[in-house]
Amino acid sequence: MKRYIALDIGDVRIGVARSDIMGIIASPLETINRKKIKSVKRIAEICKENDTNLLVVGIPKSLNGEEKRQAEKVREYIEKLKKEIENLQIIEVDERFSTVVADNILKELNKNGAIEKRKVVDKVAASIILQTYLDMKK
Numbered sequence: 423m424k425r426y427i428a429l430d431i432g433d434v435r436i437g438v439a440r441s442d443i444m445g446i447i448a449s450p451l452e453t454i455n456r457k458k459i460k461s462v463k464r465i466a467e468i469c470k471e472n473d474t475n476l477l478v479v480g481i482p483k484s485l486n487g488e489e490k491r492q493a494e495k496v497r498e499y500i501e502k503l504k505k506e507i508e509n510l511q512i513i514e515v516d517e518r519f520s521t522v523v524a525d526n527i528l529k530e531l532n533k534n535g536a537i538e539k540r541k542v543v544d545k546v547a548a549s550i551i552l553q554t555y556l557d558m559k560k
Contacts (some may be wrong), residue, residue: 426513427451427468428478428552430520430544431496436461437544439552440472445559448552450545462499466506475509480517480551487516515555520547 423445430437436454441447451468454461469475479500482492504510524546 424474424476425472426476426478426552426556427465427472427474428480428515428548428555429465430480430517430548430551431499432456432544433492433495435544436465437546437548438465438468439545439549440468441552441556445556448549448556450542450549453542453544462502462506465503469507469510475507476511476513477503477507478513478515478552478555480520480548481514483516483518485518513555515551517547517551520550520554523547523550 423443425443426441426445426448428439428441428448430439434456436456438451438454439448440451442449454464465477469477479496481496482490484490500512504512524543
C-alpha cells in the first residue's frame, strides 16, 4: 500500500500530514512556510520521500457547504502541484472545522503553554483532514 499525504493549504502556511503505510492512521508531519521556501518543490520532495503520489487536499467551504474564495486558491495551487509531481492523484475533502478542531485540541494540550500553536495548528489540521478521509474510505 501507499501512504497518503494530506495538505491544509493556506495563504501563509501549508500543513502537511501523512498516513501510516496501511492507510489507517494520520499523523502531523510538518508545516511549510510559503514565504520562506518553495512549497511546491517541498511537497514534491515529501511525496518522493514517502513514495506516494496520493494527495488528500482540504477544500475550504462555508457552513452551508458553499465553496469560499479560498477554495479557488487551493485549486490553483493544486494545478501547480500537478505540473511538478508526476501522475499526481488528488482527493478533495471538505475541510470545514478542521482548523477549529485542531485549534481546540492544541488549546487542551497546551494548558502549560509549551506549544507555540501557530507553528503546529496547520499540520494538526492536515492530520484531521487526512484522518477524516481515511475513516470515510473504510
